[in-house]
Amino acid sequence: MEFLNDYISGIDPSALTLPTVIYVIWWVTLLIVIIVIVPLAIGLLHRTMRAAQSIKRYFAEMLAAGVGIAKNTSSVPELQNTIAVGTAMAETAGRLDEHSAAIAILLAERAKQG
Secondary structure (H helix, E strand, O other), X not given: OHHHHHHHHXXXXXXXXXXXXXXXXXXXXXXXXXXXXXXXXXXXXXXXXXHHHHXXXXXXXXXXXXXXXHHHOOOHHHHHHHHHHHHHHHHHHHHHHHHHHHHHHHHHHHHHHO
16 A cells, blocks of 8 residues: 555646647546536436336236226125026026916816805
């Protein structure tokens, strides 16, 4: 560490170790980065953040819709029971129809007899 401190303290800040053209290129590059690239990167990051927030909002809406659909379709299994009961009722109604026809015939015969 002491070697590094000695080296840094021995550097003459007024002495240019590189040609002036190199310093100009570095400053131009630095200005381009500060003026063009940094604002562009900030703008793109801002657009990305807005898009991510929109996606988050859309997913929240989709979740609410999905929960509503799940609540509205929770009674679908009960429809199977309703269909089974309806089928049994149709069979019973058919048998009642047959029996009522037999009763009607019997009553008609009794009415003829007197």
